[in-house]
Structures are given as C-alpha cells and as structure tokens.
Amino acid sequence: MTNGKILVADDNEQSRETLKEILTEEGYKVKTVNDGQEGIKAFLEDAYDLIITDLRMPKVDGLEFLKYIKKANPDCIVIMITGHATVNAAVSAMQMGAFDFISKPIKDDLVKLSVNRAINFAKLRDENASLKENLKERQDFNKIIGYSDCMKKVFDTIEKVSNSDSTVLITGESGTGKELVAREIHFKSDRKNQPIIPVNCGAIPEDLLESELFGHEKGAFTGAIRNRIGRFELAQGGTIFLDEIGDMSPSLQVKVLRVIQEKQFERIGGVKTINVDIRIITATNQNLEKAVADKHFREDLFYRINVIPINLPPLRERGSDIQILANHFLVHFNKLKKKNIERITPEAINHLMRYNWPGNVRELQNLIEMLVVMKEEGEISVDDLPAKIRNTPSGNVGSGTIIFSEDGIDFNDHVSRLEKELLLKALKMSGGVKNRAAKLLNLNRTTLVEKLKRLNIANDWVD
Structure with a gap:
C-alpha cells in the first residue's frame, strides 16, 4: 500500500533518481519526467498528491509549470527544488502558490521533512473540507422544507x-x-x-x-x-x-x-x-x-x-409538501447510504399523498430511510411501500374525512389537495395523455397544463 503518488520534474537525471529513491523508500509511488513540458503532460494524464519540480528546466521551466498547475488545480501541492536558489526565486515561487522551496544538493532528511509536511497538510485540509461539507449537509438536511400555504404562514412568523x-x-x-x-x-x-x-x-x-x-x-x-x-x-x-x-x-x-x-x-x-x-x-x-x-x-x-x-400543521394537512419532502429525504439517504435509487415513482407518490401520516414528517423520513436501505437499485414503486400505505383508500386525500383541529384547518390547502387528487386520477386513467385527461375533467388542455405546473405534479405523469 502506497502513501500517495508524487510527480517529480527535473532535467538532471541524478537528481530525479535520487528523489525517486528517497520517496519510494518512504512508501510513495513516484513518476519522473525530465522537463516542465513532460510534467504538464503527466499532470493532465493522472492525479498526484504532490508535485516536486526543479526551478530551471528546458522548454517549460519550474515557475511556468507551477503557474500552469495552480491555474488548473489550485489545491495541488507543489514543492520547488533547485541548485540555483535565490531569494527572489524563492519569493516568486511562494507567491505563486508553492508549498515549500528546497535547495540542492538534495538531502534525504530535508526532502522527507518537506514532503511529509506537505502530505500531512493536504490530508488535514481535505479532512477539514469534508467535515465542513458534512456539517453543511446536516444543516441543509435539518432545514424546514415546505411550500404549502400553511407552512408559508409558519415561515412568515419565523422571519418576523x-x-x-x-x-x-x-x-x-x-x-x-x-x-x-x-x-x-x-x-x-x-x-x-x-x-x-x-x-x-x-x-x-x-x-x-x-x-x-x-x-x-x-x-x-x-x-x-x-x-x-x-x-x-x-x-x-x-x-x-x-x-x-x-x-x-x-x-x-x-x-x-x-x-x-x-x-x-x-x-x-x-x-x-x-x-x-x-x-x-x-x-x-x-x-x-x-x-x-x-x-x-x-x-x-x-x-x-x-x-x-x-x-x-400535521403532515396530512400539508399535502403539497409530501412529494417534496419524500424526494428531499431520498436524495439525503441516497448519499448517506451510498445508494443510487433513481426516484420514487409517481404512483408511489400518489399513495404517499393518500396516507394519513400519524407520525408526521418523522414517520415519512423513517420510511424513506428504510426504503433506501432495503432497495438495491432502480426506483421505489408502490410494491415497495408498506401494506398500510399501499392499502390506503384514495378517498383519504381531499375527498375523504377532514379532521378539524381546535385551531381549524387551512381551506386553501385542502382545496389544493382535492384538486391535485382529481388531476392525478385523470392522468392515471388517461395513461398520462394530457388531452384525454383534460377531457375527463371537462377542462381545456392549456388549463390542465397550468394546473399541473402550479400544483407541482411530477412530469413523469404527462406525455
């Protein structure tokens, strides 16, 4: 097992071989080239954890090579090494993004020290970036999501x-x-x-x-x-x-x-x-x-x-949010569980919309996590859903029994849910053909399309 891959660019064969020997003994996989032009070619063909380049080389010198690397990949770590060290050259290299500057003749301990510092720096930087990304994902996952009228009121109050x-x-x-x-x-x-x-x-x-x-x-x-x-x-x-x-x-x-x-x-x-x-x-x-x-x-x-x-509001009163939340959880758990479940089918979404969700958003989240864990690939279909959700009668959405809480209900949201159910049923009966669905609902095609767009109904249902 290697500690990483290093590219060495130096026109002096003895220096190249010395560096290769030192770094190979340290457990690194090393590729050597004899000038900056060959270095650019190698850089484009493979990924390296570290690049060591001589300052003075024919065709493309070390500073030009460094400039090219930093433009193509600012995170790539480069150590400059030369037998013609000057203060100005060192300053120029560091200003252009070099990690370190080592003078020839090559000394084992100095090379090992510089390389190990560079590799450890890269590891810490990558770990820090990963931690930040994970933190951002957790924060994004824990954001409140909702576009229904009742949730818009909640967001408005939060802002105030x-x-x-x-x-x-x-x-x-x-x-x-x-x-x-x-x-x-x-x-x-x-x-x-x-x-x-x-x-x-x-x-x-x-x-x-x-x-x-x-x-x-x-x-x-x-x-x-x-x-x-x-x-x-x-x-x-x-x-x-x-x-x-x-x-x-x-x-x-x-x-x-x-x-x-x-x-x-x-x-x-x-x-x-x-x-x-x-x-x-x-x-x-x-x-x-x-x-x-x-x-x-x-x-x-x-x-x-x-x-x-x-x-x-309970999830059952947030009908227009159920599909959005389900897809949000699917994306999250796909990444967390290292899966690639393509989608939740429109038919399955329709069943999720019908269900009463006594456990609310937490129940939906747990369901999607379970489905992602149990599913190897493909898409989540109606057959993957638990029986209690598969067997929920269609009347539970909109036209079913409406439960009034002591604070009342959101009239507009309930009307939207009923409208959505009618559209979904018409699309299902028509095989997803808009013209047929419009006729079933006694609507013209333009009105149907506008309603589909307004209610965020999945495009998979329509032709």
Missing part, C-alpha cells in the same frame, strides 16, 4: 419573530418538526453565534429535571459530588429550547416562571444568584389551554410562554 427576544410557544403533533422551528428561529436571530440548548422535559425524570435545568452545588443532595452547571447557564447569550413543557411538574413550573420574568435563579443548594441573558422557546404536543383549565399547568406560566404562538 427571529430578532425579537419574546418567548415563543410552538405547538403541534409529535413529529411535525417543532425543534427544527426552534433552531430556525435561533439561527436567524442575533444570538446565532451563541448556543441553542435543547431540553426534553418529558424525557428526563422529574427528580432529575430540576438539576438538569438549574445545576447544583457540591453536596446539595446525595450523589452531588461536584458542582454542576445547568442548561440555563449553558445557554448564556443564546437560546434554551424547552420541549414538551407540558410534562413539567407544577413545582418546577414556578421556578421556570421566575427565570422568564427575572432572568435569574440559584443552583440547587446554592445561595449565589445567577443572572442569564437567554431567549426561551418552548414546545408541546398537548393542549395547554385545557391543561390550564384542568389545573395541570400554571396559567401565569402559560401566558408568559405563549407571547408568540406558532402552530405546526
């Missing part, structure tokens, strides 16, 4: 409230993306360079949640063997996201209310008052107004956290 420090209460069923909304608000705000600290109040036992939020002093209780900083302190300057706040005990609600009102608290067992500059965003899948009426949630805390309410 991001740079305010007012408390936000995000409501919605499990799996609708409440934490994503909290993060979107944070990263659009002036606090974006400070931390956002999430706490799932329903996932932490009640006797531990207080210490998790406020921290404790050494000896405050059995097992408190050292001081511990709580989540409120960790969020200093940034945002704390209290998910499932409806599960918080009444006694803890009182203490959280004080933090919201006064922006200060004491650690458990401590006497020092700690001041915090934080924004508080909360979320719940419960009906907190009912919880207040039933005396399970403090009324004063409810009004403090509900300054800006954001209600996330």
Whole structure:
C-alpha cells in the first residue's frame, strides 16, 4: 500500500533518481519526467498528491509549470527544488502558490521533512473540507422544507419573530418538526453565534429535571459530588429550547416562571444568584389551554410562554409538501447510504399523498430511510411501500374525512389537495395523455397544463 503518488520534474537525471529513491523508500509511488513540458503532460494524464519540480528546466521551466498547475488545480501541492536558489526565486515561487522551496544538493532528511509536511497538510485540509461539507449537509438536511400555504404562514412568523427576544410557544403533533422551528428561529436571530440548548422535559425524570435545568452545588443532595452547571447557564447569550413543557411538574413550573420574568435563579443548594441573558422557546404536543383549565399547568406560566404562538400543521394537512419532502429525504439517504435509487415513482407518490401520516414528517423520513436501505437499485414503486400505505383508500386525500383541529384547518390547502387528487386520477386513467385527461375533467388542455405546473405534479405523469 502506497502513501500517495508524487510527480517529480527535473532535467538532471541524478537528481530525479535520487528523489525517486528517497520517496519510494518512504512508501510513495513516484513518476519522473525530465522537463516542465513532460510534467504538464503527466499532470493532465493522472492525479498526484504532490508535485516536486526543479526551478530551471528546458522548454517549460519550474515557475511556468507551477503557474500552469495552480491555474488548473489550485489545491495541488507543489514543492520547488533547485541548485540555483535565490531569494527572489524563492519569493516568486511562494507567491505563486508553492508549498515549500528546497535547495540542492538534495538531502534525504530535508526532502522527507518537506514532503511529509506537505502530505500531512493536504490530508488535514481535505479532512477539514469534508467535515465542513458534512456539517453543511446536516444543516441543509435539518432545514424546514415546505411550500404549502400553511407552512408559508409558519415561515412568515419565523422571519418576523427571529430578532425579537419574546418567548415563543410552538405547538403541534409529535413529529411535525417543532425543534427544527426552534433552531430556525435561533439561527436567524442575533444570538446565532451563541448556543441553542435543547431540553426534553418529558424525557428526563422529574427528580432529575430540576438539576438538569438549574445545576447544583457540591453536596446539595446525595450523589452531588461536584458542582454542576445547568442548561440555563449553558445557554448564556443564546437560546434554551424547552420541549414538551407540558410534562413539567407544577413545582418546577414556578421556578421556570421566575427565570422568564427575572432572568435569574440559584443552583440547587446554592445561595449565589445567577443572572442569564437567554431567549426561551418552548414546545408541546398537548393542549395547554385545557391543561390550564384542568389545573395541570400554571396559567401565569402559560401566558408568559405563549407571547408568540406558532402552530405546526400535521403532515396530512400539508399535502403539497409530501412529494417534496419524500424526494428531499431520498436524495439525503441516497448519499448517506451510498445508494443510487433513481426516484420514487409517481404512483408511489400518489399513495404517499393518500396516507394519513400519524407520525408526521418523522414517520415519512423513517420510511424513506428504510426504503433506501432495503432497495438495491432502480426506483421505489408502490410494491415497495408498506401494506398500510399501499392499502390506503384514495378517498383519504381531499375527498375523504377532514379532521378539524381546535385551531381549524387551512381551506386553501385542502382545496389544493382535492384538486391535485382529481388531476392525478385523470392522468392515471388517461395513461398520462394530457388531452384525454383534460377531457375527463371537462377542462381545456392549456388549463390542465397550468394546473399541473402550479400544483407541482411530477412530469413523469404527462406525455
């Protein structure tokens, strides 16, 4: 196994062979050429981890060769080596992008040191670029996606409230993306360079949640063997996201209310008052107004956290977003799982549109991940879908039973979903021929095409 490939360009045969011997012993695969012109040819024919070139060569000299390399591939690492070293030559080479400059006669230790530094630099640079790319992919993957009318309202609210420090209460069923909304608000705000600290109040036992939020002093209780900083302190300057706040005990609600009102608290067992500059965003899948009426949630805390309410619609009410989200997840998991699933067929998309999605976006995401893992190649068809989705009656979209939440429904979105179902059915019955589909719907062809475009219906359905 080699450490990498190196190209050596030098018109002096003894120097070429000496360099080749040194580098081969170090585990590198080495190709040698006797001038810059041959170097350019070799550079174009193969990829090298490092290029070592003499400064003075016939036909194309080292500086011209360096200039060509850097223009073609700015990331390529080049070491200059010459028996005619001058300060000006070294400065020129470094300004043009050379990594290092070594004088002849060639010394083993200097060559090894310079080459190893160059290779390690390249590895660190590539690893850093890869980490940045992975981070960007994760950030892009965790962006909220949606074009339905109900989601446009959510995005509009996010834009308006991001740079305010007012408390936000995000409501919605499990799996609708409440934490994503909290993060979107944070990263659009002036606090974006400070931390956002999430706490799932329903996932932490009640006797531990207080210490998790406020921290404790050494000896405050059995097992408190050292001081511990709580989540409120960790969020200093940034945002704390209290998910499932409806599960918080009444006694803890009182203490959280004080933090919201006064922006200060004491650690458990401590006497020092700690001041915090934080924004508080909360979320719940419960009906907190009912919880207040039933005396399970403090009324004063409810009004403090509900300054800006954001209600996330369930996926079943975001019909026009299902196809977009499914394709988004397909692209992501294709890359993550190193697969090349070509597409989700229009028929399969139609079944996804019919399904009720009780687990919302999280359920859709998990489904697409499973399908990508299980599928070796080709496309995801209806036959690949779980039976519960395959067997969902077509009436579930638009014309089926409409579930009204306490906040009502989005009329325009439901009408769009019904319209989309009618168009998809007509296209299926007509074999995808636009003229026939238009006749089935008593529309002219131009109107049909306009509706297909407006509703983002996959082109695969039409001829």
